[in-house]
Amino acid sequence: MIRARSASLVYQDHGRDVFACRDIDLEVRENEFLGILGPSGSGKSSLLYLLSGLKTPTSGDITLGDRSLASMSDEERSRLRLSEFGFVFQQPYLLGYLSALENIVIADPHGSNPKAEASQMLARLGMAEKAHRQPHELSGGERQRVCVARALLGSPKVIFADEPTAALDHVNGAAVVELLNTLRGNGSLVMVTHDESMLGAADRIVRLADGVLVQALG
Amino acid sequence: MRPLAPLTYLVRNAGKTIPLIGVIVLAVLLVCGIISLINSIPLSIRVIYSYNKEFLGVSPRGDPTQTPRIVADIKKNSPIPVERAIICRATTNQVKSIVGKWPFVVVGLGQEDMIWYLRRQLSKGLEGRMPTPGAPEALVSKPVARNLSLGIGSVLLSPDSNESYSPMPVKVVGIADTDRWLMFTSIEYQQENHSPPIDLAMIFAKDVQQQAKLDLWAEAHFKGQRAQLWAYHQIEKNTQEMFATLYQILNVVIGTLALVITIMMGMLMNIYQSQRLVEFGLLQAIGYTKKQLLRRVLIESVVVVIAGWIIGMVVGYGLLILAQKLMMEPKSFALNPADPTAFAYTIPIPFAILVVAIATVVLRFRSFDPVGIVERRLV
Secondary structure: OEEEEEEEEEEEEOOEEEEEEEEEEEEEOOOOEEEEEOOOOOOHHHHHHHHHOOOOOOEEEEEEOOEEOOOOOHHHHHHHHHHHEEEEOOOOOOOOOOOHHHHHHOOOOOOOOHHHHHHHHHHHOOOHHHOOOOHHHOOHHHHHHHHHHHHHOOOOOEEEEEOOOOOOOHHHHHHHHHHHHHHOOOOEEEEEEOOHHHHOOOOEEEEEEOOEEEEEEO | OOOOOHHHHHHHOHHHHHHHHHHHHHHHHHHHHHHHHHHHHHHHHHHHOHHHHHOEEEEEOOOHHHHHHHHHHHHHHOOOOEEEEEEEEEEEEEEEEOOEEEEEEEEEEOHHHHHHHHHHOOOOOEEEOOOOOOOOEEEEEHHHHHHOOOOOOOEEEEOOOOOOEOOOOEEEEEEEOOOOOOEEEEHHHHHHHOOOOOOEEEEEEOOHHHHHHHHHHHHHHOOOOOEEEEOHHHHHHHHHHHHHHHHHHHHHHHHHHHHHHHHHHHHHHHHHHHOOHHHHHHHHHHOOOHHHHHHHHHHHHHHHHHHHHHHHHHHHHHHHHHHHHHHHHHHOOOOOOOOHHHHHHHOHHHHHHHHHHHHHHHHHHHOOOHHHHHOOOOO
16 A cells, blocks of 8 residues: 655765665555564654655655655645544644644544544543543543544544654553554554564564664564 | 634634734834824814814005905905905914914904804804903803813913913903804904004905815915915915924834834744644644645734734724823813824734734745654754
8 A cells, every 4th residue: 555665764964864764665555553663763753754755755755556655745745644644643742722522623624524523532532521621631641542533533544653652651552552453443553663562463563773674574 | 613713723822812912902002192192283283273264364564554455455356255354453372282382363353243253163152251342351262261271250361471461361251162262352452452553354255165265366366465364274284394294204203113013023923833833743744734734824813913903993092082081172182083094004014014924934834844843853
């Protein structure tokens, strides 16, 4: 479904080329849970940004079906992210002036009834009674669950999770991963982490070191 | 309310929105207040001397016996019908304005002329009575009474006063109910007690609307002759000339003020938007386009600026009404709370602020990278 072909991402650091990712060949298959594992600074987040269209490769290509993400305009990539992808980031970013429910709804502004869907999602996450609470009234784990609900709204084709457990304790982290995996339906889940124990349910795991794919499991 | 509707942010972040609107309100208030108060000076001149709209004043130069000849000349050659020519005497007094004292004329009139003239000056009635011929008595109109704090029995002219001199204390015996500024004594009193002994003429057009035409004709007709004219359009012309330089200076001051306000507001708007980088980063990361975010920010800015401008104008109008009622009207000082020029001067403020705000936001969005936000590199 999403395929990286010799994709590289190079940053400039004081006039010197630094490879965040180098010649990555990888496919995200339909309905799979793909884990991207690696130590800090190995380029796993950069790979996730490339696969999700948040960054464009310096060389090589990323395609979704037969569409090249690099050849799309910034605006087309944004629309693609909103309609086809869901995101969970390291930090449970929520808009402080919106309720939990509204923070979920913003992920699917063109849906037929995003509010009802968001309410159902919160109920499935065990947070129905907290739908109208503001982010500052929620714990860290609850905020990340709202982020999970936001990522799942509209049944995206792929959910990208960038170290979604980084700001949580192990129990809450594991619960978040389980929710992502069980509620993703037919969507694929691409999860970046440095904690291998979080990838127990992954269909496939790839390892990165210094921006290079070093191992694929499963 | 949709979660990402511009009003949602503005209403739910009232703590940030209200100060921004407040600064614009104060800016608009400041500008329309300054202009209204400055404009009240020429307006006062026009209001105080508006009695001159009703007649053409004429006096001879050099030879004081020439008044009857001048009047006959006007009656014979005037291009429009003359309703009445009144012979009067005059002495000077002063009235108060917000910028100090201004000269004002006390007209000495015959009893019958005084009654006719009061009607011409739109008097609806009289408190007290008319001055007795030859007695040290005066009649003033309501605005003059308020301006000089005069009542029945108050002294209008006195031997002790340099600016309002008369050899005897001249007391107010009547107050005319008209908005025009008027001061009268009997002509007999002035003939006996005031100099110079020159008869003046007041020439009234039959149709008040044609008085200006008569004034202009007389000016051309008596050009180079030994007659001095007093016409309302001269007051208008002198006022405009007198204030032309002041308004040029005022334009520079208001322009500088608007520039300072604009730069300050631009910086405030920039800080205001900078506090929302995480929000913009998150929204762009999950798929909102830069165009969508920019449009939202621009609508918010327009709402804030327009709201500030409208509230500023409404509050400005309200405060000017208050100033008029509490400070100006008791002294008959002229002030127009709905001065269109004052409000026109505020129009560039919202536009300038919007341009600066939009420019700073557009520049920020051009180099904006959502990944930097979600990676916490930029927060």
